[in-house]
Amino acid sequence: GQQVMQIPQYQHVQEGEDFTTYCNSSTTLSNIQWYKQRPGGHPVFLIQLVKSGEVKKQKRLTFQFGEAKKNSSLHITATQTTDVGTYFCAVGSGTSYGKLTFGQGTILTVHP
Amino acid sequence: KAGVTQTPRYLIKTRGQQVTLSCSPISGHRSVSWYQQTPGQGLQFLFEYFSETQRNKGNFPGRFSGRQFSNSRSEMNVSTLELGDSALYLCASSFTGAEQYFGPGTRLTVT
Numbered sequence: 001g002q003q004v005m006q007i008p009q010y011q012h013v014q015e016g017e018d019f020t021t022y023c024n025s026s027t028t029l030s031n032i033q034w035y036k037q038r039p040g041g042h043p044v045f046l047i048q049l050v051k052s053g054e055v056k057k058q059k060r061l062t063f064q065f066g067e068a069k070k071n072s073s074l075h076i077t078a079t080q081t082t083d084v085g086t087y088f089c090a091v092g093s094g095t096s097y098g099k100l101t102f103g104q105g106t107i108l109t110v111h112p
Numbered sequence: 113k114a115g116v117t118q119t120p121r122y123l124i125k126t127r128g129q130q131v132t133l134s135c136s137p138i139s140g141h142r143s144v145s146w147y148q149q150t151p152g153q154g155l156q157f158l159f160e161y162f163s164e165t166q167r168n169k170g171n172f173p174g175r176f177s178g179r180q181f182s183n184s185r186s187e188m189n190v191s192t193l194e195l196g197d198s199a200l201y202l203c204a205s206s207f208t209g210a211e212q213y214f215g216p217g218t219r220l221t222v223t
Contacts, residue, residue: 033211042202042214043155088155098143098160098206099168105154 006103116215137205
């Protein structure tokens with residue numbers, strides 16, 4: 001099945017610093033989704049990318065899908081304490097979106 | 113709209129017992145997926161149901177099973193529980209099968 005590697009596993013930043021997490025696959029992806037899970041919470045959908053080279057922004061969050069559709073990144077500008085949590089990328093099966101393969105996640109800690 | 117609900121929220125079972133977890137999707141969503149989350153293995157896909165049919169299945173032993181009812185509510189069952197089944201079990205519903213809306217999960221502890 002599809003596998004996706006996510007790095008880094010942990011990231012500690014000072015409030016106001018930027019943060020980036022990366023997902024990489026050895027195969028071409030049909031789509032990639034990003035989720036955020038707060039401590040003690042459940043994953044919450046952030047965005048889906050489907051087009052080669054796609055860039056989408058949500059306030060301080062910027063999501064990119066690589067030209068070859070084998071990698072993706074999530075960048076947060078000027079982190080805030082509310083950004084704390086685990087960020088996951090997830091890839092859908094080519095035949096069914098309902099089956100998602102998740103990356104290992106990046107745990108973000110923001111120090112005030 | 114009400115979100116995805118899961119019951120029970122917490123469960124403690126003994127090794128060898130069986131357990132049934134319930135999930136009510138968002139109204140109008142026909143796709144329901146189940147995931148297991150553990151610190152060691154992360155989020156792993158169990159199975160997906162769409163219109164009462166299992167559409168996808170993950171790499172879990174046959175002790176893990178599920179079903180979906182005509183009102184899209186879903187249950188998953190784990191028989192002959194093992195210590196390694198201790199995990200957070202998450203249900204997610206979707207209208208298209210794309211973006212998933214997760215419930216709060218059921219925290220299962222097997223002793």
